[in-house]
Amino acid sequence: MSVSRRRRDYWDGVYADSREETVSWFQTNPEPSLAMIDAAGADTDSSVIDIGGGASRVVDHLIGRGFHDLSVLDVSGRALERARMRLGRAARSVSWITADVTGWKPHRRYDIWHDRAAFHFLTEQADRLAYFACVKAAIARGGHVILATFAEDGPLSCSGLPVMRYSPEALSGQLGLGFELRAFQSDMHETPGGARQSFQFSLFQRVRD
Numbered sequence: 001m002s003v004s005r006r007r008r009d010y011w012d013g014v015y016a017d018s019r020e021e022t023v024s025w026f027q028t029n030p031e032p033s034l035a036m037i038d039a040a041g042a043d044t045d046s047s048v049i050d051i052g053g054g055a056s057r058v059v060d061h062l063i064g065r066g067f068h069d070l071s072v073l074d075v076s077g078r079a080l081e082r083a084r085m086r087l088g089r090a091a092r093s094v095s096w097i098t099a100d101v102t103g104w105k106p107h108r109r110y111d112i113w114h115d116r117a118a119f120h121f122l123t124e125q126a127d128r129l130a131y132f133a134c135v136k137a138a139i140a141r142g143g144h145v146i147l148a149t150f151a152e153d154g155p156l157s158c159s160g161l162p163v164m165r166y167s168p169e170a171l172s173g174q175l176g177l178g179f180e181l182r183a184f185q186s187d188m189h190e191t192p193g194g195a196r197q198s199f200q201f202s203l204f205q206r207v208r209d
């Protein structure tokens, strides 16, 4: 079985077995993500793609603010179905993409790439290179990339999988010279079970092709 199919089956299983509000990464109000989208200078005409968005409520909040060019990509179709069901009619205005980001070929460009807690599951260098190739295909000069991952003092695993932990500098090194760090925020996420998880949110701008 291919790696992408294994990922899809794994994450579909996670979303089948758990209620949205009980997964460790759940947030009612994704305030740090919204703060970074604001810091990127977004307005309601900005196009935003949420990578590994799953059933996150970032999209609900952006719809509520009047954004009208929104996309959510996730390897789990089941996760996206959850979000669609929750949103009801409003879901029709969103582009839902079921894909493994490491094999995805963007057909257009976006103003803002947002990823909370998906990139850090890529523990293989080849997957990270594929991910950044995708970022470069999807984000033009002037566009922004928000990468939210477990911080250097964050957990070593999530949802039963090993993860990577990052500083903004380490992410900057991986993105390369074409991207400049514009903002950074630490966030201590409290899981529904009461555990505390140290996240970092980094905002980069593409300055060179």
Ligand SMILES: C[S@@+](CC[C@H](N)C(=O)[O-])C[C@H]1O[C@@H](n2cnc3c(N)ncnc32)[C@H](O)[C@@H]1O
Pocket (backbone or CB within 6 Å): 007, 011, 025, 026, 027, 051, 052, 053, 054, 055, 056, 057, 073, 074, 075, 076, 079, 099, 100, 101, 102, 115, 116, 117, 118, 121, 158, 159
């Ligand atoms: C920890 S959850 C975070 C979900 C959401 N971003 C949030 O903050 O609520 C990780 C998400 O990334 C998705 N994911 C994991 N690996 C992926 C990949 N290679 N491509 C696309 N999505 C992926 C999972 O299906 C899951 O929805």
